[in-house]
Every structure is written in structure tokens, then in C-alpha cells.
Amino acid sequence: MNKKIRVLHIAEAAGGVERYLETLFKYNDNDQVENILICSQNYDYKKFKSLTSRAFVLKMQHDVSFIDDLQVEKTIRNIIKQVKPDIVYAHSSKAGAFARIADLGIKNKVIYNPHGWAFNMQQSTKKKEMYKWVEKISAHFCDKIICISDAEKKSALREKICPSYKLQVIYNGIDLDGIKNTSAKSKSELNIPENTFVIGQVGRLSKQKAPDTFVKAAKLIKKEIPNAYFLMVGDGELRSQIEEMIHQFELQDSFLITGWVDDPIAYMKIMDIGCLLSRWEGFGLVLPEYMACGVPIVATNVDAIPNIIRSNENGILIDKNESISILKAVETLYDNAHFRQLVTDKASKIVIEKYDADRVVDETLRIYKSITKIEE
Incomplete structure (x- = not known):
């Protein structure tokens, strides 16, 4: 393959998502994929700077804050225009919303991995319905949704988040x-x-x-x-x-x-x-x-x-x-x-x-190629 697939990852939540990305980047095939990261201030910037070709740190709040979130959206959109990725890959609910709104009208592909649906959390019925509504609307603005388990895919289908063809199960892997x-x-x-x-x-x-x-x-x-x-x-x-x-x-x-x-x-x-x-x-x-x-x-x-x-x-x-x-x-x-x-x-x-990380990297690469129409 002559051209690397340029992937811009956007992540707000730390913890498990951060470890997921660290492993994905560590075992990445750098001859085929260039990874760039936009992450929150909760991430270890120095570590991810060494694992990616570029890393941007933005101050992101987990809770909704209209003024702060609007500024983050503007910054992400400017970075997308500057980087010109083939794929924008959003990780977790908040970053998923940021990425898909910021990318509107820009020519590339979008992948979303909720890392666990927000509407499955224990919370009020009103909040659950709100999260379902947001996910159903946002699903129209991405090409693939990665589910980290069969249970997550079943949840998406049960709640009619999107058609089955948009959903792909990739079990998490770890750095053995x-x-x-x-x-x-x-x-x-x-x-x-x-x-x-x-x-x-x-x-x-x-x-x-x-x-x-x-x-x-x-x-x-x-x-x-x-x-x-x-x-x-x-x-x-x-x-x-x-x-x-x-x-x-x-x-x-x-x-x-x-x-x-x-x-x-x-x-x-x-x-x-x-x-x-x-x-x-x-x-x-x-x-x-x-x-x-x-x-x-x-x-x-x-x-x-x-x-x-x-x-x-x-x-x-x-x-x-x-x-x-x-x-x-x-x-x-x-x-x-x-x-x-x-x-x-x-x-x-x-x-x-x-649960070997190599499997996750291989399956993810296949999705990158399939949505960008690059042959194996």
C-alpha cells in the first residue's frame, strides 16, 4: 500500500479508554496507519506524544458545559481541517459527540467506539432516553460503530440505535x-x-x-x-x-x-x-x-x-x-x-x-481499509 491511512483519534475519558488507546498505538503497523490523537488534560501527554505522530491536549469537561464545549468543538474542527485525516475515530460518549459535530461537512470517514453505551448506565429514565436520542441522531453521522462486546451490540440493536450493518464487534485486547x-x-x-x-x-x-x-x-x-x-x-x-x-x-x-x-x-x-x-x-x-x-x-x-x-x-x-x-x-x-x-x-x-492486542489491531485495520476502500 502506497499511502498510509491517517487516523485522528479523539478521546475525553481516561482510565480504560486511555489504556485501550495506548495498546492500539503500541502495536500499530506504522507502515500502514498514521495515528494522531486529540485527548483531554487527564491523559499522559508525553507518553502519547511518543506513541503517535502528533498529539493535541484540550481541556475537556466530562459533564456538559455549553460555553466550554463550544470552544472545544471549534478547536477540534480546526484541527480536523489542519490534519486532513482519512478517518476520525471517536472514543466514548462525550468525545463521540464532539467529533461527529465538529466533523460535519468535512470529507472523511468517521468511526465511533462508545466503550460502553451511556444509556446502559444506572440513572433516571429521562437521562437514559436523552442518551438514546443523542446516539440515534449521531449514528447518522458515522460510518461504523465499534462495540466492545456482543452485549453492547445487542443493546444497540434493542434500542434501534442504528442498522446492524453499521455495528462491528471488536473485543478489547491487552498488552500481554x-x-x-x-x-x-x-x-x-x-x-x-x-x-x-x-x-x-x-x-x-x-x-x-x-x-x-x-x-x-x-x-x-x-x-x-x-x-x-x-x-x-x-x-x-x-x-x-x-x-x-x-x-x-x-x-x-x-x-x-x-x-x-x-x-x-x-x-x-x-x-x-x-x-x-x-x-x-x-x-x-x-x-x-x-x-x-x-x-x-x-x-x-x-x-x-x-x-x-x-x-x-x-x-x-x-x-x-x-x-x-x-x-x-x-x-x-x-x-x-x-x-x-x-x-x-x-x-x-x-x-x-x-484477548491479545494484536487481534484488536488487525481487526481495526481491516475496518480502516474497508471504509476507505483500500484493498488488502
Whole structure:
């Protein structure tokens, strides 16, 4: 192929979306695709500058702010005109709206990846209907919508977001080599006692990820497993509320909240159990990451999670908001080392077979070529 496909990625949300993009760019075929990024101030600019041909940082707010959002729209439109991409690729709901509005009337192709539909979140019926309406209108202004799981595609079809031909499922992938080569944090480095059994959760301290349920379960677990220690890797709007709960339950000597970190894998590798207690979940990128780290999983049986975790095979599934069920699952893994090993062995095989980043890059490249009419 003589001409590289120039792709301008636009992303506002950090966390899982940021890790997705980092992996996509790292394994990119630079002879075929040129990646350019517009990202929010929450991204590690220096890292993405080295992974892309160009990177622009804009101050973006997650919540709606008409004046600020209008300025972001103008700036994105100017960058699109300057860069002249073959494809504009928008990641997550807010960036999806920014990109598709800013690109109106400009000659290129548009891909949108919601990384989990906003209308599947737990919120008022009015807000859900608003998100559905926005997605249905916006779908007319893109050529392809990437769903990160079969559950996400089914949601789109159920809500009549767009015709089936616009939807393409590409399961998330992870950087298996990067995970393998990441050194674990030591307990002493984090002031965690050496004889502890570490139960962790990686993710935003937000309503979706249910950090409150994690703390409620921790209170029950500590009574039954005295050497349990609890590690939360992440930050978010609920942090002060969660810290207050920890003090209320007198768990502060057995709890660490790291805040945002550059290398969450290094923290996963010291966990004896990894949790994802989401109330809703488009995929749950942390799940294959736990699996690749050899960490047994306790996760909620919601949305796309059962597509990744089969209960009692490569993890344990529990109902959302059920702290007693979390206790029982943790006790099962704590008391039965043989079962714990069987679960992690099965998970290790699955993650290699299904969640390698190279597959994501290959499938994404095929979509780039198909919509730009470039032959293989």
C-alpha cells in the first residue's frame, strides 16, 4: 500500500479508554496507519506524544458545559481541517459527540467506539432516553460503530440505535508482553504487611464501579479473614465518601487507595484476589488484565462481564450490590488453594486465546481499509 491511512483519534475519558488507546498505538503497523490523537488534560501527554505522530491536549469537561464545549468543538474542527485525516475515530460518549459535530461537512470517514453505551448506565429514565436520542441522531453521522462486546451490540440493536450493518464487534485486547514484563510492586514499598491476603479492585471511584460495595464487603471479610488487606487502585468523584466509609468501619489500617497510577498492572500483581463489582459494564478491560497477571477474579454478573468470566471456571460471578455474596466468594478462594489455582490456570489460557492486542489491531485495520476502500 502506497499511502498510509491517517487516523485522528479523539478521546475525553481516561482510565480504560486511555489504556485501550495506548495498546492500539503500541502495536500499530506504522507502515500502514498514521495515528494522531486529540485527548483531554487527564491523559499522559508525553507518553502519547511518543506513541503517535502528533498529539493535541484540550481541556475537556466530562459533564456538559455549553460555553466550554463550544470552544472545544471549534478547536477540534480546526484541527480536523489542519490534519486532513482519512478517518476520525471517536472514543466514548462525550468525545463521540464532539467529533461527529465538529466533523460535519468535512470529507472523511468517521468511526465511533462508545466503550460502553451511556444509556446502559444506572440513572433516571429521562437521562437514559436523552442518551438514546443523542446516539440515534449521531449514528447518522458515522460510518461504523465499534462495540466492545456482543452485549453492547445487542443493546444497540434493542434500542434501534442504528442498522446492524453499521455495528462491528471488536473485543478489547491487552498488552500481554507489556504485562509479562511489568515488575510487581512490593508490599513493603506500599507499607502493606507481608503476611496479608490482598484483595484489590482497579477502577474509578465512581458509582459504576461500586467502590462503596467493595468497602461494605471489606468490613465483612475482615471479620472472617483477619489478615485481609484491601487495595483500591484508582481515583474519582466518590473518593472522599469512600475514605469516610473506611474510617467509619475502622478499616484504615487495612486499606490503601493509591489514586491514579501510571502502572496499574504492577499493583495487580500483588493481589491475591482482584474484584470488579460494576453495577453496569460495557466490557471490563481490567478482567483480562487480572487474568494475565494470574489473579483470581470476583466480579458482578452484569452486562458484558459474563462474556468474559464463566463462574467457577475462570472466576466467580456474584450479583451486584451484594456484599455478603462477595464475602462468600472471597472465602471460597481463600480457603481452597487448589480451586484458586484451577481458576487462574483456566483464565491464563483464555486470555492468550481471546484477548491479545494484536487481534484488536488487525481487526481495526481491516475496518480502516474497508471504509476507505483500500484493498488488502
